[in-house]
Amino acid sequence: MNIDLTGKIAIVTGSTVGIGHAVAIGLARTGATVIVNGRKQEAVEKAIAKIKEAVAGAKVEGVAADLGTADGVSAFVAAIPSADILVNNVGIFDPKDFFDVPDEEWSRFFEVNVMSGVRLSRAYAQAMAERGWGRIVFISSESGINIPVEMIHYGFTKTAQLSISRGLAKRLRGTGVTVNAVLPGPTLSEGVAEMLKDEVAKTGQTLEEVGEAFVKAHRPSSIIQRAATVEEVANMVVYVCSEQASATTGASLRVDGGVVDTI
Template sequence: MDLQLRGKRALVTGSTAGIGLATAAALVREGASVVINGRTSRRVEEAIQTIQGLGESGQVSGVAADLSTAEGVAQLIGLVPDADILINNMGIFEPKPFEEIPDADWFRFFETNVMSGVRLSRHYLLGMKSRGWGRIVFVSSESAIQIPAEMIHYGMTKTAQLAIARGVAETTIGTGVTVNSVLPGPTESEGVGTFVADLAKQQGVDRKVVEAEFFKTARPTSLIQRFGTVEEVANMIVFVSSPLASATNGAALRVDGGVIRAIA
């Protein structure tokens, strides 16, 4: 299927690994011109080389900037002043008991996971509206709906993303711009893979044992009973970023393996 993305300009934040990298690669595959983003030049360059090595048709470039700060966002905007597609993917997570989460962590998570997308969307939305076309996607999580007891501060930021995306979508009536959220479930990203591998090593068991135990105890409602792949999530993100998804606006789209027990 041709998603009609050839020639579109896309910025994918937090795209040196995991869902972000898979999304950037898929956009390039569809012929888009994609800007990779990460915190360090080394990681950005490695991601660019990875995508270029796939031999896809679109173009890829990169900007190293820490988007958890207003200064980092301003740096990125200065180098990439315009975009047709903005994927707010950059984010952090960290399991920690509620009683042990200090104020500094709450603010750090909010600045990183929420304000990065707010600042970028505020800037790029103006150009999208003036051109009469654009796509903004917030990569949220099933944790936005089912707040995980082991990382409440993370869940809070993911819920905030849903509220922001829906609110911004309300401002796009008749503009040709859409704003949506994508809610991955437990996904085999770089961070999750490392976490599972470390836990398996600590317990002296195979990682498959840890994965099975995770879905038995932490996510028993999963219908697929496995981690999703980054490519499975990227497929949804790229579709909703395309002209073919023009009637989808203000939506929260789940790629959660059925973890959320709801019919809507």
């Protein structure tokens, strides 16, 4: 399958590291002009350099903005007033017991994980519909279905993304704009590596080995019995952004290694 998005402008939020960065590289390979985003200019510049190193002739720009705030989204939209593809990837997580999560943390998770995508979709979707083509993708999680007891405040935001993506797909019916959610499972991103670093140091095992042990202990329903790579998740995202995925909309597409035990 030859995915060609030449001439399309693709925004990937939270794309300086992790799944977002892998998605940005994947979209750059399709010929799209990719807009990288992170909170710090230095991180954005490093990410741009890495993408150009990975993809010869990559067309990539960057905007540093905190998309967890309304002001940050406004600044971003002022810098990038139009887009054909929007990948709402920016997100935060933090394992913490329900009784230790104060109100302000619930609000912060909602603003970053949910409202960033709401605000950006509101800013770009209508123009996509007027042009008759567009792709919006919310990076949710298997945690939106399989709520993790250690991160209830995170899981609820991922469930919210599923509701928004499905509802927005219906709102944009017949316009040529598709809206989908992609649900990764445990994935060896930089964030997960940080979470597992103490175990790596203690055991002397590789990150992949510790990740596999984590999956078997905490996500035993996994069928692949290991953590996914960021590239494996990015492959699905790039596909749903493609011309070839024109009949896929309103979907929740799992790249969870089979963690969610349902048909």
